[in-house]
Amino acid sequence: MSSPEEIGKAIQKRRRAQKITQKEFAQRLGKSERTIQKYESGEILMKIDVVKQIANELNIPWQELLSSEDTNISDDNTTSEYPACEFNTMSDVINALFAITELTDFSFELTNTKPPESPEWTAGISVNGKGSGKYDADFCLFMESWIEKQHMLQAGRITQEKFDSWKADMLAYYKDTHLDR
DSSP states (O other), X not given: OOOHHHHXXXXXXXXXXXXXXXXXXXXXXXXXXXXXXXXHHTOSOOOHHHHHHHHHHHTSOTHHHHOOSOOSOXXXXXXXXXXXXXXXXXXXXXXXXXXXXTOSSSOEEEEEEOTTTSSXXXXXXXXXXXXXXXXXXXXXXXXXXXXXXXXXXXXXXXOHHXXXXXXXXXXXXXXXXXXXX
């Protein structure tokens, strides 16, 4: 079991990784900003129901906050903090897809083709750039740019460093774009 300080640090790292301010987090939890500061510094020993409430708001298993293992989220806000999910199993991927399709700011279309109706067996999620979702066009513009950068990287027209820099720029640009469920 982790110490209150370790739990607080884990909360802080997860909150920062999701680009949530202490003030916003306090509002979401119905707590004061000072209480969140005390949680994160380890000044308050939290009951398990509070840990579960915090984990639920961060959309992570509550056990992750009690584990003293490194969360792979850096303290310096580098791009390593952006992977909000770890994909270790097929279940992780499927769970992420469920979460994506619950967003109301995107209008998704799920597709699946299989023989004999189609020569290929494919599945996908499609976003119409002129759809009704708040960020449909933004998503399509990003995808257009991402595909272009991927092709440039594969063709040797840009370096991995340039690609990583572009990736960091994109993540920073969209970090304050909060999505509704």
